[in-house]
Amino acid sequence: MEEGWKAFLTATDEAVIAATSWAKRRPFGLADRPALLIVDDYYAALGYPRMDILKAVKEWPSACGLRGWEAIDRTVTLLAIAREAEVPVFYTTSFGRKPTPWNRKGAKALSPRTDGPAAYDIVEEIAPRPEDTIIEKSTPSAFQGTSLEIILRSLNRDTVLVCGEATSGCVRSTVVDACTAGFAVGIVGECCFDRFESSHWMSLFDMNQKYGDLMQVEDVEEYLKRVVQR
Secondary structure, eight states: OTHHHHTTOOHHHHHHHHHOSSSOOSOOOOOSSEEEEEEOOBGGGTOSSOOOHHHHHHHSTTOOTHHHHHHHHHHHHHHHHHHHTTOOEEEEEEOOSSOOSSSTTOGGGTOOOOSSSOTTSBOGGGOOOTTSEEEEESSSSSSTTSSHHHHHHHTTOOEEEEEEEOIIIIIHHHHHHHHHTTOEEEEEEEEEEOSSHHHHHHHHHHHHHHTSEEEOHHHHHHHHHHHHTO
C-alpha cells in the first residue's frame, strides 16, 4: 500500500525520509490481545444505494461513494477473520440527533432522505451482532467522551486494529488517541476510506510513520493466527 502515497510526496519529502533517522524503518509491532474497531461505517459516509461519489453527494453530502463501498467489501472479509479468531468487535457511530461542535449542521446535512436506511445505521454488509459493542460518539475520536477505553481495559485488550472512515478524520483521531492511551495500533488501510484520495493516502502515511502499523487484510489474518495459537 505504500505505493499509494508516493504520488503525493514531493522529491524533497522523499529525500528527507531517506536522510533522517527519525523516519520509520520497521514496524512498531503489535501485542497479543487485539480488538477490532470499525469506525463510522454508516450509510451517511457511503451513500445508498451504491453509486459514484459525484452522484452520491447530491443525496448524501458526506458520502464517499464507490471507493467507500469497495472498502466495505474488504471489511466483510476482515470481520469474518476477526470473528473466526474470537476477537472482540467494536463499532462506532454518531449520536447524530443534534448538532455538535464537530457536526454543526446536524444529521440533515448528512442525509436529507426520508426513505431507505437511516444516516447513522451501520451498513448491512457488516452489521453488528448482539455480542459486539456499539459506541456512540459526539467527537471524531472513538475514545473522547466514550466508554471505549474502559471496556477495552476490562477485556484486557492491549492492541486495536482500526478501520473505517474518514481516514483523515475519525479514523486518524481514533488512532492517535489509541496510541496516546498506550495501545498498540494496526491500521487496516485497505478497509479505510475518505472523500479525498490525497487525504486518505497522506493520512495513512502519517499514521504509519507516527502512531501504528499499516496493515492489509492478509496481514491481519497472519497476525491473528499467530496470537490465537499462543
